[in-house]
Amino acid sequence: AHMSHIDDVVSVVVSIMLVGAITFQLSLFYLVNHKDEDIKRYAWETIGMTISTFCAVLVFTGINEVLEHILFDGLSETSKICIGLAHALAWFALMQLLILQVAQMKHESDEHQEQRYDNLTSHGGNAAAANTAPHHSNESLMCIQCKAFGGLFAHVSGFASIHAWAHLQHEAIAVHPVLGFLVVPVAGAVFAVLIEVGGRVRKRKIEHDGELTADEEVWAEVAEENENDVAALCLAYLITGAVTFTVTQQLHARLTEREPARVKDHGAHHGEHHRRLSHGHGGGIHHTPMEIGAVFVVGLIFAVLVAVFVHIGWNIHVKKVMTERRQESQLGRKHSADVHLYNPPSASERMITVCQLSCSFTFAWCVLFACHWFVDVKREYFQITDIFARVIMALAVSGAAFVVIYIMDKLSDSERTAAQVDRTLRTLITAFGVLVGFTWEHAFASAVSDIAAHSHYHEFVKLLCSCVLVAGVFPAHSRYVVPRILELQEENTKRVAKEESREISESMRQLPS
Numbered sequence: 001a002h003m004s005h006i007d008d009v010v011s012v013v014v015s016i017m018l019v020g021a022i023t024f025q026l027s028l029f030y031l032v033n034h035k036d037e038d039i040k041r042y043a044w045e046t047i048g049m050t051i052s053t054f055c056a057v058l059v060f061t062g063i064n065e066v067l068e069h070i071l072f073d074g075l076s077e078t079s080k081i082c083i084g085l086a087h088a089l090a091w092f093a094l095m096q097l098l099i100l101q102v103a104q105m106k107h108e109s110d111e112h113q114e115q116r117y118d119n120l121t122s123h124g125g126n127a128a129a130a131n132t133a134p135h136h137s138n139e140s141l142m143c144i145q146c147k148a149f150g151g152l153f154a155h156v157s158g159f160a161s162i163h164a165w166a167h168l169q170h171e172a173i174a175v176h177p178v179l180g181f182l183v184v185p186v187a188g189a190v191f192a193v194l195i196e197v198g199g200r201v202r203k204r205k206i207e208h209d210g211e212l213t214a215d216e217e218v219w220a221e222v223a224e225e226n227e228n229d230v231a232a233l234c235l236a237y238l239i240t241g242a243v244t245f246t247v248t249q250q251l252h253a254r255l256t257e258r259e260p261a262r263v264k265d266h267g268a269h270h271g272e273h274h275r276r277l278s279h280g281h282g283g284g285i286h287h288t289p290m291e292i293g294a295v296f297v298v299g300l301i302f303a304v305l306v307a308v309f310v311h312i313g314w315n316i317h318v319k320k321v322m323t324e325r326r327q328e329s330q331l332g333r334k335h336s337a338d339v340h341l342y343n344p345p346s347a348s349e350r351m352i353t354v355c356q357l358s359c360s361f362t363f364a365w366c367v368l369f370a371c372h373w374f375v376d377v378k379r380e381y382f383q384i385t386d387i388f389a390r391v392i393m394a395l396a397v398s399g400a401a402f403v404v405i406y407i408m409d410k411l412s413d414s415e416r417t418a419a420q421v422d423r424t425l426r427t428l429i430t431a432f433g434v435l436v437g438f439t440w441e442h443a444f445a446s447a448v449s450d451i452a453a454h455s456h457y458h459e460f461v462k463l464l465c466s467c468v469l470v471a472g473v474f475p476a477h478s479r480y481v482v483p484r485i486l487e488l489q490e491e492n493t494k495r496v497a498k499e500e501s502r503e504i505s506e507s508m509r510q511l512p513s
Contacts, residue, residue: 036413038492039409052152054441054444056153058470059156060159092161092194095156100223103218104215183238187234188231191227292373295370307427310423316346316352365438375390376389394440398440419503
């Protein structure tokens with residue numbers, strides 16, 4: 001009778017996951033083919049974010065667990081932290097070199113592309129099939145490859161940084177809770193130095209020939225975007241760690257940790273209590289409704305801060321554009337049209353962008369942890385497996401997020417809302433897309449870990465599974481998903497640029513002459 005009950009439970013779980021997965025996958029066709037171009041773009045961006053994050057976590061955790069298995073035996077925590085930071089720095093440098101290399105690669109000629117397209121069109125007379133095949137110029141191919149591989153390595157670098165700095169944060173909190181909070185500005189300062197060094201290297205290389213070429217422009221744009229993402233991902237996770245510790249007096253696990261553990265008790269100095277290590281997604285530690293609600297509210301507070309930084313960033317951008325236009329009117333357009341010069345964003349612009357992204361990611365991390373804690377309580381009550389609970393949570397969060405995205409998009413398209421409100425809404429929509437990507441990444445990564453856990457050499461099995469999955473998924477991502485995202489983003493950028501230019505022109509006319 002007991003075995004029959006287990007079989008019934010397994011049958012129900014598999015049936016629900018099958019129906020839910022098929023329904024969700026087919027529902028994506030409604031979103032990626034929606035009549036609203038913004039909804040279509042948000043759907044493709046969310047899919048791209050999910051795939052890139054999923055591949056990055058698999059790559060990093062697979063390699064990192066093998067390295068820890070080989071190197072960490074008998075090492076002190078200080079040595080482990082130093083190795084982790086060096087590992088993160090190596091991924092950051094590799095990301096920079098890869099973007100530069102891809103940007104400078106010579107892709108196949110436009111004539112070859114035309115020949116391939118003609119062959120596909122003439123093969124069986126299937127023009128529709130040819131339209132779905134990749135067909136891009138040299139410059140667009142370069143941009144696609146930079147975006148795809150740069151984004152992957154940026155996420156790998158981000159998760160490597162998260163793992164290293166979170167380890168340092170855990171050890172710092174074990175010494176004194178205040179030190180854990182100080183890790184956030186220290187990490188921010190390190191990333192500021194890395195970003196500054198990267199910017200100076202790009203500026204020197206680009207200005208060496210005195211002109212900004214197409215490949216250099218793509219290189220600079222993608223490198224700046226990925227540097228911002230790496231810094232924001234790591235800082236947001238550290239902020240979330242500080243928040244969850246403040247609320248629960250517990251530390252959430254780092255990326256490659258699977259089982260709950262205890263941090264050294266320093267009660268003689270800081271009160272007689274144990275600071276337990278919480279997964280944020282299980283591990284037998286249950287959180288009260290008050291703790292779950294508090295973390296969720298903190299996430300909403302950071303969503304409000306996103307709006308604040310959007311406003312600050314817009315004001316800085318307007319001042320910069322106004323200054324450039326005044327200079328052009330004074331010097332004339334002849335000089336500016338002679339040479340295409342490199343005009344990187346200022347330090348203040350980069351700082352505001354990183355702060356804005358950090359708040360967006362912190363919102364996503366906080367809501368993710370709150371949802372995990374809530375699902376953990378319900379998982380124990382309904383006696384369901386961890387992976388089933390994660391899939392159900394990912395489906396629920398995705399559905400709720402796209403409802404919110406749809407409402408926000410309608411508000412931003414309305415003529416009743418101010419331009420500043422529209423910019424804030426578009427940024428918050430991106431934050432909800434990141435949240436969806438994080439929830440699915442956690443579900444996928446947990447599935448791979450559960451598969452590998454049954455092997456005696458689970459670190460190497462997990463690395464093998466990760467390589468196979470990434471080798472199968474990422475080419476489709478770079479070949480079909482990224483080009484579609486860039487196409488939709490280019491159309492949106494042109495439309496938004498016209499609106500912003502008109503708004504800035506109106507602001508300049510209102511100024512006293």
